[in-house]
């Protein structure tokens with residue numbers, strides 16, 4: 333009996349070991365078969381067992397959007413499985429319509445994204461769903477489109493254009509001929525969006541290019557938060573406050589303290605204001621504190637802080653990318669520049685306005701030049717801007733080919749089936765890819781990859797396209813709320829800078845994008861040659877006549 337027992341135990345021991353191995357192998361085999369079947373039913377890059385396409389994806393991170401484009405050109409909709417998640421990419425307007433409009437409630441910000449990003453975004457519009465999202469959207473919608481805020485915002489963009497012109501003319505008079513514009517626009521956009529939201533000037537443009545602590549903290553906190561989406565061990569690092577998590581905490585503490593002080597100060601100012609003064613403050617914070625003072629959520633500094641952080645983040649980089657790429661495209665297509673200038677010239681002439689601009693700024697000095705800039709800039713308003721159809725087409729064509737948000741991700745909140753039959757599991761990401769959509773011949777014709785502002789014009793008037801085709805601002809209930817504001821800023825900046833300065837791409841620079849959530853230009857940015865414009869060259873006798881009449 334004893335022998336049998338020992339024998340049985342031995343046999344059992346070996347069998348358990350074997351069973352463990354066999355069960356393990358079977359599990360891997362099942363996973364491989366599952367992945368194989370999933371991959372067979374959903375086209376895309378080659379998927380290896382367990383790791384899926386992780387290595388191919390990582391190998392292409394620097395040119396991610398063109399890697400996605402390569403597959404989008406083969407399959408309108410395809411799947412990329414990775415070690416961490418499943419991603420579906422699509423350029424199909426029908427699927428976009430379904431995910432963003434018809435079944436949009438199923439595609440939001442899931443638990444994974446929220447837990448990774450909430451340290452930075454709080455419960456703000458970007459990562460909330462349901463009632464919380466509705467509250468944020470409603471507050472922003474009512475304020476961003478109020479006439480007092482749009483006027484306040486217009487003035488900010490005029491002042492920003494004047495400030496950049498002042499900086500350029502000062503540099504030019506010291507003999508500087510080249511400038512890296514991404515950094516200029518980055519500072520300009522941060523200053524304007526911060527003042528737009530908080531009513532406070534950060535002055536990063538006029539600070540002799542010193543870094544402003546708040547901007548540094550904001551940008552660092554955003555980058556470190558983003559790293560969580562790539563790092564499976566971020567929770568562990570947060571627990572032990574290691575590396576990136578320590579940096580994140582330090583910067584968030586600074587950022588929050590700074591914002592809470594502003595909120596407190598503004599609350600006190602608003603408390604002292606009577607209703608007659610309601611229309612004085614145009615910044616978003618004042619408007620919200622004034623107009624929603626009976627809303628209990630507005631009592632919470634945390635909620636207000638979340639509104640501020642989310643809107644700054646929404647507006648700061650997107651407009652920088654739009655400005656950089658538009659300037660790059662204008663400089664690469666001189667005929668486009670000429671047409672924009674003709675349009676500006678015509679608008680001024682039609683108004684019967686004589687802008688007192690001298691021929692050659694150097695003869696009368698920077699002060700005279702800047703007076704002209706200020707006079708011209710203050711003539712621009714929403715009406716003029718909406719008459720600039722060619723400029724509007726140029727900005728739109730740039731945003732088509734170089735969308736500030738090149739890939740819009742939505743997380744499936746429950747199982748679903750897309751209109752093309754592809755299955756979507758809870759937690760899968762469905763990504764609509766404006767960068768690829770712009771290059772699809774079936775959407776834009778044989779010249780899809782060409783830069784042609786004219787494709788947006790009919791008899792000189794701008795013709796919009798469906799948002800499921802021109803997907804740069806998204807579509808449906810969660811589409812971009814700041815689209816109009818973005819156009820005002822980009823058009824205003826171009827209308828001022830291009831009128832007073834001549835820009836040229838510096839020869840030999842390799843302008844491309846870097847891996848980021850927006851289509852940021854690579855670390856060298858955008859190097860442009862610049863000089864004040866010679867008006868006789870530009871407008872010939874007609875403009876001189878106009879000028880000499882003043």
Ligand code: HEM
Nearest residue numbers: 646647650651654736737804805806810811812813814818
């Ligand atoms: C060229 C500039 C801009 C582009 C290309 C752009 C694009 C986008 C895109 C693609 C989305 C996501 C849509 C979706 O998920 O369905 C978005 C959302 C958003 N954008 Fe913009 N945006 C720009 C400028 C701005 C500005 C200046 C502001 C604010 C002043 C702003 C505020 C927002 C907000 C608050 C959301 C979140 C909407 C929500 O979830 O309900 N955007 N934007």
